Amino acid sequence: MGKSKDRRVERTRSLIRNAFLELTQEKGYSAVTVQNIIDRANVGRSTFYAHFLDKEQLLLSEFKEFQDFLRQQRGNRSIAQRDPDMCVLGFGLAMFEHVQENYHHFKALFTRQDTAFLHQQMQKFLVELVQEELMAMPRDVSSPLPTDALAQFIVNAYWALLFWWCEHEMPYSAKEMDRLTYVLITSGVINMLAPQDQGTGRGSRI
Amino acid sequence: MGKSKDRRVERTRSLIRNAFLELTQEKGYSAVTVQNIIDRANVGRSTFYAHFLDKEQLLLSEFKEFQDFLRQQRGNRSIAQRDPDMCVLGFGLAMFEHVQENYHHFKALFTRQDTAFLHQQMQKFLVELVQEELMAMPRDVSSPLPTDALAQFIVNAYWALLFWWCEHEMPYSAKEMDRLTYVLITSGVINMLAPQDQGTGRGSRI
DNA sequence: TTGTTGTCGAACACGATGTATGGTTAACTT
């Protein structure tokens, strides 16, 4: 199971998907119409609606693959066996690397203004993942900020730098970016977790 | 000058503006149509288009007021005479306070998913302001991250917490939020500015 | 082969957009 049933649906979905990505790169998401897509894909109108409810659903299905990838990366490294230096966002490096590989798709889908709602969607998803990680860590209960706010902070920091990195054509390596983001975040976070403890800024443990 | 010329235009713009804000609160931005607005405002169709090019322009004109407010707040405190504890985002506190006052408008305009492009717009604007502040500060030139990336980080941190705060019906005071955000940011930022110097987390100077 | 299922393409109803026009009235001007 899991394999395709009908070669036709495979073909059609692929045609639509490619046409969509092409057009999005060319004109930006909101400028692309369903008509454009089915013209480029050479596919009947009703066929499109047989596969996707919407232009937006098509986008989200694309975006879901990225989500699955990240969720998988998170699973790969259990919290216990993880390098302490990498523990703020276990899949942070993997995220930078994946974006680097799929640079053009990512830029088309995320860089434009008209896909801003994707950012929100993405951040919401990431916040959940990070929150789970945070909750699995031993931390001061009397911490001034609740876990979800902290997660929001961390995710936004990662996303901000990821976005900047992508907009500026990736001037650093994925590893450097992950490292920079990590340093930028952790010392501040340390203070939130254990206010009495003076963070050294090079602390390897949270 | 600066005053209104015609009472009619004042009245009409106000009617449209209010109808728009009401409807946005009720249905969310994207669900509101021009037809809805002019019905609620009891205004002719052509009248609407005589004042605004677009539904989007109407939104942006609303949003521009917030921008002007922040720019003004920044101007109020010159960088030199500012309390060192407040120097990451000079207008940070003012921003939290302003959002608190216009809570419902803010929530209607920024909290929904379909206005996500406003976030981007807003962050872009804030990044420029923060970047100016950063450049006016003495800092290590060999800093690993360029100024704009750093500004992006700071703005996203503020925005993330502002957003969280607003979504959770403001569980803390504006002052507390500003303080928390400040602490969360600075110690990490210190490390970026002067890597050799070990940040203490309570550093009062950048 | 036979029945099922994906696809085609054309047509259609619907809703929203933005423009144009000529008449009406309220607000400014003197």
Place this chain on the structure above:
DNA sequence: AAGTTAACCATACATCGTGTTCGACAACAA
């Protein structure tokens, strides 16, 4: 107070994109 301006209204209209429906046909699985 009377005259002038221009903001407003109602209506109509062309346009465009959407999402649905339907009968005919072709590819698929059994």
